[in-house]
Amino acid sequence: GFLKGKSALQISVWLDSSNLSPDAAVSIEINTNTQNGQETLFRIPVETSDRMGWRRVDAQVSLGDSQQLNLIIAGITAEAKEGELFVDGIALNLIETSLAKEDRFRTAARVAVTIGNNRNRNIVRGQIVKGSSFWDNGYGYDNAVDGDLDSADYGKGAAWHSQRPAMQQWIKIYLPAVEQIGRLRMLNASAESAYRTREYKVEVSTNDHEYTEVARGVLPDDGHTWTEVEVRPIAAKYIKFTGLTGYNLEYAVGLKEFEVYSP
Secondary structure, three states, X not given: OOOOOEEEEEEEEEEEOOOOOOOOEEEXXXXXXXXXXXXXXXXEEXXXXXXXXOEEEEEEEEOOOHHHEEXXXXXXXXXXXXOOOEEEEEEEEEEXXXXXXXXXXXXXXXXXXXXXXXXXXXXXXXXXXXXOOOOOOOOOHHHHHOOOOOOHHHXXXXXXXXXXXXXXXXXXXXXXXXXXXXXXEEEOOOOOHHHOEOEEEEEEEOOOOOOEEEEEEEOOOOOOOEEXXXXXXXXXXXXXXXXXXXXXXXXXXXXXXXEEEOO
């Protein structure tokens, strides 16, 4: 019902680029994924100047059949030799066909594989994460990719713990663009065995529909031994870690940190 008749997505964002160096390139990026597996990336350049302070930037992109939408990821990217970009007040609105302004549509660019030159770049750090369940506030999905390795208070704020039972619980990481991956690093939850993953698998996809398993194994029953796995180089935009079983099936699976690197 709500999505019926919507043909465009409008984004409004307040930003201040006055502190960026003259070489800066700023853009709004909107990624859409539909139920049939189609993925589209919209990249909208934003004018920058050291004479501009806070200002609102508006953009609009065509969605096609909005009822087929699976997810929307929107963000701001900036490249500059130095300086800071300040962003606030991002708003997304679905627009009815009758209100869409054709002259504000930007050309959609298909997602392309980008191969990173830095093998030591952890491509999942700080990315969007969803999952099957989490134990309580402070044990959410994003803890698994935040770089925090603290073990205090059962890893609260630093580890992901699922709900019961400790079977088939998962987290899924959404990358902003397709990447080539070739190496995984995993660190189990530090709380105690009842919150640790035993058997796991890792799957990847470029469309969030068709997944390929790239790794499967057993994590050690402690919170300080890293498990590192080399995988066949493969393109990925969605990376799914599944705790198949925990060390105590009546409790939870968990993960303190999950890292992914280029080949």
